[in-house]
Amino acid sequence: MITxxxxxxxxxLLGMDQRTxxxxxxxxxxxxxxxxxxxGDVRDVAETHMKVISAFRAEGVEMIGDHERSNDGGRGVRLAHPVGLTGRTH
Known part of the structure; x- marks a missing residue:
């Protein structure tokens, strides 16, 4: 699941627009x-999720889920706290 x-x-990170x-x-x-x-979590067909995740992986971006470690130790993006719990939105 991705958000x-x-x-x-x-x-x-990739400087990529939605169309690309x-x-x-x-x-x-x-x-x-x-x-x-x-x-929150994107609600869509599992096949669509996999296509999007695969497109990001092909560009070198790894999706890191809650409580997961980076497989390759590379760069990633993760919120330290769920939005709303710290009083900040971004």
Whole structure:
């Protein structure tokens, strides 16, 4: 499972726009827009998740879930606290 915040952060790391992600993942632009507009975990078809995650992996971005370590010790993006618990939104 990935979150909308992870998707936006991964795109930002790559300097990639939504259209480019959609093309590289083989999904439609409205699908990417809907996924990124989600609150918390992205709710979508598992196959779509895998396409998006694979597109990021192909570009060198690893999605790190809650309480997971980075497999390769490379750079990643993770919120230290869930949004809202610290009183900050970003």
């Amino acid at each position: 909308a915040s992870q998707m936006r952060a991964a795109r930002a 992600l959609a093309e590289r993942a083989g999904v439609s632009l409205p699908t990417i827009q809907r996924m990124e507009a989600s609150e």
